[in-house]
Amino acid sequence: MEALVPALAIYGNASSIHQAGQAAKQKLEQARREVAGLLGCEPKEVVFTGSGTEADNLAILGALRASSAPRKHLITATIEHPGVLKACTQAEREGVEVTRLAVGASGVVDPGDVRRALRPETVLVSIMHANNELGTVQPLGEIAAITREAGVLLHSDGVQAAGKIAVELPDLYAISGHKIQSPKGIGALYVRGGVSLAPVLYGGSQERGLRPGTENVPYAVALGRAAAWCGENLSAEASRLGALRDRLEQGVLSRIDGAKVNCAGSPRLPNTSNIQFSGINGEPLLIALDLRGFAVSSGSACSSGAVEPSHVLTAIGLSRDEARGCLRFSLGRGHTAEQVDALVEALAESVAQLRRIAPAAAHG
Numbered sequence: 001m002e003a004l005v006p007a008l009a010i011y012g013n014a015s016s017i018h019q020a021g022q023a024a025k026q027k028l029e030q031a032r033r034e035v036a037g038l039l040g041c042e043p044k045e046v047v048f049t050g051s052g053t054e055a056d057n058l059a060i061l062g063a064l065r066a067s068s069a070p071r072k073h074l075i076t077a078t079i080e081h082p083g084v085l086k087a088c089t090q091a092e093r094e095g096v097e098v099t100r101l102a103v104g105a106s107g108v109v110d111p112g113d114v115r116r117a118l119r120p121e122t123v124l125v126s127i128m129h130a131n132n133e134l135g136t137v138q139p140l141g142e143i144a145a146i147t148r149e150a151g152v153l154l155h156s157d158g159v160q161a162a163g164k165i166a167v168e169l170p171d172l173y174a175i176s177g178h179k180i181q182s183p184k185g186i187g188a189l190y191v192r193g194g195v196s197l198a199p200v201l202y203g204g205s206q207e208r209g210l211r212p213g214t215e216n217v218p219y220a221v222a223l224g225r226a227a228a229w230c231g232e233n234l235s236a237e238a239s240r241l242g243a244l245r246d247r248l249e250q251g252v253l254s255r256i257d258g259a260k261v262n263c264a265g266s267p268r269l270p271n272t273s274n275i276q277f278s279g280i281n282g283e284p285l286l287i288a289l290d291l292r293g294f295a296v297s298s299g300s301a302c303s304s305g306a307v308e309p310s311h312v313l314t315a316i317g318l319s320r321d322e323a324r325g326c327l328r329f330s331l332g333r334g335h336t337a338e339q340v341d342a343l344v345e346a347l348a349e350s351v352a353q354l355r356r357i358a359p360a361a362a363h364g
């Protein structure tokens with residue numbers, strides 16, 4: 001809000017050559033430097049987009065469409081966000097062969113699987129940096145070594161990881177504003193110098209022609225400020241959030257029978273915890289917590305009235321019922337130990353109440 005509200009008064013269009021336009025352009029370029037600072041790249045390697053989804057689509061479809069290879073193959077993973085999964089499905093419709101790597105109970109892609117899936121016609125590998133439901137951090141460095149050696153491009157959806165853990169950039173890396181406390185509806189794609197991409201939108205020459213459309217300068221300014229804050233506070237905030245996450249998990253495990261932290265032994269983001277409550281349906285638990293003032297996520301999609309269990313939780317081997325009993329907790333800037341303790345209390349009470357209402361399900 002500190003950065004965004006004054007920036008809303010920027011009147012000029014960053015593509016205009018008059019003074020008002022140039023003032024807007026300066027703000028946009030300052031924001032680009034700040035995002036580049038967080039990612040550790042050159043400002044000219046940052047392309048602003050309208051969302052993380054758009055950045056993922058641009059990376060995947062853009063890299064594939066820019067390749068003139070007669071046969072094209074793409075490798076991704078089953079636990080990716082729909083912004084990646086559905087872009088890969090679209091690529092498939094355009095004739096690209098797609099390998100979707102399974103993950104085991106760890107929720108982590110095995111770099112050996114990436115190596116084994118490579119083919120002479122592989123153009124791109126797209127593996128997320130951190131999973132949005134489980135928080136599991138993928139071995140991006142090891143995967144990058146494999147793709148580099150094979151001369152294949154590597155894209156990573158960094159939406160959940162950027163600003164929370166350090167990144168060693170692959171060739172393409174997507175971020176999104178609202179995961180680092182800037183507004184929803186702004187994202188960016190890092191495009192390594194020399195990587196050729198085709199645009200997925202057609203229009204003006206903004207963002208080097210890669211993302212036509214007048215830039216949203218106020219949102220870029222807010223993203224830049226948030227990126228700068230995250231860069232300055234990365235390690236302190238990671239330890240603070242990691243301690244709160246551990247406090248939450250220990251509190252839940254000691255107070256609630258049958259609770260289990262998913263992928264607890266895997267490398268994870270410091271702020272994300274996915275917990276399974278046996279015999280409980282996540283939706284009523286989510287609502288019970290909401291009534292007590294806590295906003296959590298069930299990670300399941302409600303389509304045509306039926307609650308489908310999360311594709312990520314079933315991908316790590318949970319049954320549909322187990323997956324339905326999971327909730328994701330995300331901690332962020334401003335959260336305190338007192339709030340975490342109150343959440344543990346609210347969870348213990350809500351779970352006990354739901355188990356009293358439906359005791360059969362609780363033991364079934």
Ligand code: PLP
Nearest residue numbers: 051052053081083132159160176
């Ligand atoms: N990728 C991941 C891992 C996400 O968690 C999200 C958003 O939740 C996205 C992509 C999409 O970002 P956006 O909502 O900005 O399109």
